[in-house]
Amino acid sequence: MTRSGSVITFLGPDGSGKSTIARAVRQRLTDEGKPVRILSRRDYLRAQPTGHVADTNRALYDAGLRSLYSLAEAADGTALGALLPSPPADLRDRALEEQLDASRIAANNPQAITAAALCEIAGSLMYYTSVVHPELDAGTVVIEETHPLKMVSKLCLLAQRTARHDSHARAAATVLRSAAMVLRPDEARTIPVLVRCSPHRAYDRLIGQRGALGGLEHHGAAGSGRGKDAYLDLQTRLVEAFEEVAAPWRCVIVTSDDEDQESSVKRAVDAILADPRMAHLV
Numbered sequence: 001m002t003r004s005g006s007v008i009t010f011l012g013p014d015g016s017g018k019s020t021i022a023r024a025v026r027q028r029l030t031d032e033g034k035p036v037r038i039l040s041r042r043d044y045l046r047a048q049p050t051g052h053v054a055d056t057n058r059a060l061y062d063a064g065l066r067s068l069y070s071l072a073e074a075a076d077g078t079a080l081g082a083l084l085p086s087p088p089a090d091l092r093d094r095a096l097e098e099q100l101d102a103s104r105i106a107a108n109n110p111q112a113i114t115a116a117a118l119c120e121i122a123g124s125l126m127y128y129t130s131v132v133h134p135e136l137d138a139g140t141v142v143i144e145e146t147h148p149l150k151m152v153s154k155l156c157l158l159a160q161r162t163a164r165h166d167s168h169a170r171a172a173a174t175v176l177r178s179a180a181m182v183l184r185p186d187e188a189r190t191i192p193v194l195v196r197c198s199p200h201r202a203y204d205r206l207i208g209q210r211g212a213l214g215g216l217e218h219h220g221a222a223g224s225g226r227g228k229d230a231y232l233d234l235q236t237r238l239v240e241a242f243e244e245v246a247a248p249w250r251c252v253i254v255t256s257d258d259e260d261q262e263s264s265v266k267r268a269v270d271a272i273l274a275d276p277r278m279a280h281l282v
């Protein structure tokens, strides 16, 4: 079947404005009468889909969370894996997610973090093929607020940083390089957007919006550093990883460094919708 829909997907550091720009793009396309939906893997699973394909998606999502937390320890020595209910209980429960996110990770295993990245890659492939592609077949413009390469990159960078053996650091670096190829968007129907923003500015915005960093970010998943400096270091590396894919992925590049949110969001939306590929995609 020929797919008539298209995907607009966003890359950029935490708090760079991806969701804000994504929602503004949706509004503009909706105003133009286009069939547009913002979709995410997490929302899909939260809606408690049933059936064997949904079960597979859930299993891959749960495997990622279990890999990330099974060998992690809190500062007081508590094994965070003990917070996870045994399979087949699913982990999409918001309260559990919040509890895990608030956990103070004091130590973790770099290979387990790399395993979580591999689960994220596998789960994303399964999600695209079983959820997003049917939407494209139906002619929908699918907007994805965050491309999965962000989470995969974060995990691989954390694994590299916590590795005490070269082979573990190499494994994480190899997974990250592979992810950039495996998760590369389909050029024929995808417009990837890179939102450039300085990590410092994005940090201030995130703190303004949420009051605190998530557990993974704040504690560097047991990286050597903690708090703001460790976070900014991670985000700086994340930005470098995104810049590496910007050209090969043919990203539309927008900037959200501007203080004036309204005008910078408008400029970003204009740039995305003015991309010549939009004419073919929508």
Ligand SMILES: Nc1ncnc2c1ncn2[C@@H]1O[C@H](COP(=O)(O)OP(=O)(O)OP(=O)(O)O)[C@@H](O)[C@H]1O
Pocket: 012, 013, 014, 015, 016, 017, 018, 019, 020, 021, 145, 146, 205, 206, 208, 209, 255, 256, 257, 258, 259, 260, 261, 262, 264, 265
């Ligand atoms: N261009 C902008 N100028 C100023 N502030 C902005 C801009 N874009 C977004 N913000 C503000 O920054 C905060 C984070 O924005 P948003 O949630 O869109 O970022 P994000 O990239 O989706 O973050 P995450 O990676 O955590 O999903 C929000 O408070 C938002 O209002």
Ligand SMILES: [Mg+2]
Pocket: 018, 019, 020, 145, 146
């Ligand atoms: Mg977002």
